[in-house]
Amino acid sequence: MVHRSMPCLPRKSFWATISNSTALVVRVSGPTATVHVDGRDVEASLPPRILGGPIVAGDRVELTGDGDSVRIREILPRTTLLSRGDFGARNRARPLVANADLLIVIAAVVDPPFQPRFLDRYLAAGELGGLECAIAFTKNDLPHDIAQIANAVEMYEQIGYPVRAGSTFDPRFVEALRGLIDGRIAVLAGHSGVGKSSLTSSLTGVERTVGTVSKVGAGRHTTTDPRMIPLPDGGAVVDTAGVRTFYLPPMEVGELVHGFPEIAAMATKCRFRGCRHVGEMGCAVDGAVRPERLESYRRLLEIV
Numbered sequence: 001m002v003h004r005s006m007p008c009l010p011r012k013s014f015w016a017t018i019s020n021s022t023a024l025v026v027r028v029s030g031p032t033a034t035v036h037v038d039g040r041d042v043e044a045s046l047p048p049r050i051l052g053g054p055i056v057a058g059d060r061v062e063l064t065g066d067g068d069s070v071r072i073r074e075i076l077p078r079t080t081l082l083s084r085g086d087f088g089a090r091n092r093a094r095p096l097v098a099n100a101d102l103l104i105v106i107a108a109v110v111d112p113p114f115q116p117r118f119l120d121r122y123l124a125a126g127e128l129g130g131l132e133c134a135i136a137f138t139k140n141d142l143p144h145d146i147a148q149i150a151n152a153v154e155m156y157e158q159i160g161y162p163v164r165a166g167s168t169f170d171p172r173f174v175e176a177l178r179g180l181i182d183g184r185i186a187v188l189a190g191h192s193g194v195g196k197s198s199l200t201s202s203l204t205g206v207e208r209t210v211g212t213v214s215k216v217g218a219g220r221h222t223t224t225d226p227r228m229i230p231l232p233d234g235g236a237v238v239d240t241a242g243v244r245t246f247y248l249p250p251m252e253v254g255e256l257v258h259g260f261p262e263i264a265a266m267a268t269k270c271r272f273r274g275c276r277h278v279g280e281m282g283c284a285v286d287g288a289v290r291p292e293r294l295e296s297y298r299r300l301l302e303i304v
């Protein structure tokens with residue numbers, strides 16, 4: 001169950017004090033987290049180790065302590081969890097955002113160039129984390145390969161993903177995304193420079209640092225923390241940092257197919273035991289899904 005009205009909680013102030021209250025984690029930064037509780041934001045310290053941790057934006061937590069020193073005591077069960085593989089240590093999962101309803105993968109039609117393999121990785125991460133997924137193409141005001149994007153839009157819509165395309169500076173596009181989010185908690189993810197922060201600002205009215213295409217060693221501390229920002233009419237968006245290489249969290253080889261719903265659907269019809277569904281003769285998946293998607297799946301199979 002997801003609290004749709006978060007983070008505009010509470011409807012009524014039913015927490016007399018901060019002690020032993022449930023709070024929503026808005027952002028985690030170093031040893032503290034900003035938590036939303038009783039209608040305001042409070043800094044709470046993180047315990048060095050916590051069951052189910054690390055704590056991430058979107059987590060619902062139990063607090064302990066008084067107004068001066070609030071500490072997170074417990075993480076409440078999560079409904080969804082968007083994770084990626086850790087840099088350098090791909091055998092570790094790095095949770096990014098908890099309890100979000102929707103992942104909107106943002107891809108620019110150009111600048112940075114559209115990379116379908118990369119988009120598919122994000123979609124797979126969303127699917128595996130239990131989030132609904134959608135796609136938003138930005139920068140269609142710039143000259144680009146219209147046929148390539150039209151082909152991608154058609155393909156992803158056929159799979160069942162809602163797709164929107166437009167310019168971040170076009171209010172109709174922003175409203176289309178607002179309609180897609182529909183009062184829920186949405187994560188915006190994708191390559192650096194595609195327009196996540198610009199969109200977050202337009203959607204929420206909260207200014208985000210725009211144009212910080214990550215440079216080595218520069219500005220990595222504040223801008224890389226996912227932050228949940230409430231939408232004026234309910235729901236929230238979480239602006240995540242673009243990463244140069246997005247790895248999936250570690251998983252069993254057999255799990256990966258669930259990151260590709262249309263491949264998973266055909267795979268259930270495959271009669272070969274232990275089939276990898278990557279072009280084996282007679283495999284039910286072969287020829288039944290788009291080759292581009294099978295290619296993304298096949299490449300990921302090699303590295304999970």
Ligand SMILES: Nc1nc2c(ncn2[C@@H]2O[C@H](COP(=O)(O)OP(=O)(O)O)[C@@H](O)[C@H]2O)c(=O)[nH]1
Nearest residue numbers: 138139167168192193194195196197198210211
């Ligand atoms: N032409 C054009 N530029 C955009 C669009 N969306 C974002 N930008 C620009 O792209 C750059 C990166 O945007 P930003 O929001 O920081 O991307 P982020 O790294 O994904 O957060 C900025 O210079 C934005 O002004 C768009 O739809 N069209």
Ligand SMILES: [Mg+2]
Nearest residue numbers: 196197209241
């Ligand atoms: Mg940004």
Ligand SMILES: [Zn+2]
Nearest residue numbers: 270275277283
């Ligand atoms: Zn098969």
